[in-house]
Amino acid sequence: MREAFHGELAQLGEQLDAMCGLAAEAMRRATQALLDTDLALAERVVADDDELDRHRGACEDHAQKLLALQAPVAGDLRTILAALYCAEIIERMGDLAAHIAATVRFNHPEPAIPPSLRDLFATLGQRAGDMAIHLRGLISGFSPDGFAEMDRLDDAVDALHAEVMATVTGTDWSDGVRTATNVALLARFYERFADQAVSAARRLDFATTGTLPN
């Protein structure tokens, strides 16, 4: 019985692991679509988001069955609750990647960002994707220094976000209002994606330590 339960918990972990992989891939593709003004790729990211939503539903179903049938306590209960939170958070990461892709689609055939910001957004996409991959490592339990590394990556994303916003609102900006609003919203999507990864990591930390996240 107990072994079967831990098998179920491991399966829940695998579901979250797969969700993280999808979120990381969505972020990678959305950023590529943004950099290349690639309509087909942007549409694919938006369409693929449904898959992540289905995974979230399956994860919830599974977690709720475990709660109802096994009535877990202490660490096991915290693990299942953390999985429930993480499923919701990773789905939201997918939503944010889809928002980036939808912005590309909305502006097509015009690029959503000016050439001067391409490098910054490429780096933002890289760091945000790294955070999803890193979260995957935390879920699999293969990442002992994981929480410190997650904070470091989040700081990098925050600094890039601040740099983008300083550029947009600076006196040298010459790309017009519409592009400025695109850029401000896009930068926020990346920043939020990173924040969500941090939230998920804190939930996992709570599952291990029993200390509620800030």
Place this chain on the structure above:
Amino acid sequence: MREAFHGELAQLGEQLDAMCGLAAEAMRRATQALLDTDLALAERVVADDDELDRHRGACEDHAQKLLALQAPVAGDLRTILAALYCAEIIERMGDLAAHIAATVRFNHPEPAIPPSLRDLFATLGQRAGDMAIHLRGLISGFSPDGFAEMDRLDDAVDALHAEVMATVTGTDWSDGVRTATNVALLARFYERFADQAVSAARRLDFATTGTLPN
């Protein structure tokens, strides 16, 4: 035992109810601070957000104790899980109100929005606040037509958001890039606040019907 359990569930509902009241008040004050460029009020909204965070922590603690001690199933389990989700969502609604207030503070003594958009933002704040109040009614169970009304309010917020974005990106915009980025981000905070209220309502619906939300 069973009666004591339902007393505990009712107490969880009261905690959520109080959180909704705080989120509605935060939205009302943040909007007032935005319309009046009121630094003191904006700072109060940002500072008060801690209280909502504490409430969320207390709600989670309570819900987890109920799960561990009572091992609820079926409808009771769904109710507790919905309460956990709602606590997190309402905390996020408070965060979004605090983001509005922080934008006011960041731009002070300049107003964050131009006079031409005051009426639109006043209405956005009103509708968003209505949604938090309405969510409170759903939590208390006093709102039989609640879900349809919530969708109606959300549609109104989406339409206002679209109107703001059309104004900012239109050819008549003459308030500059910095104000445009403020306005785009602020409009998004209101839209997200409304989306969160809809998410919480769906979670409550799920608790009643057992059908997972979309």
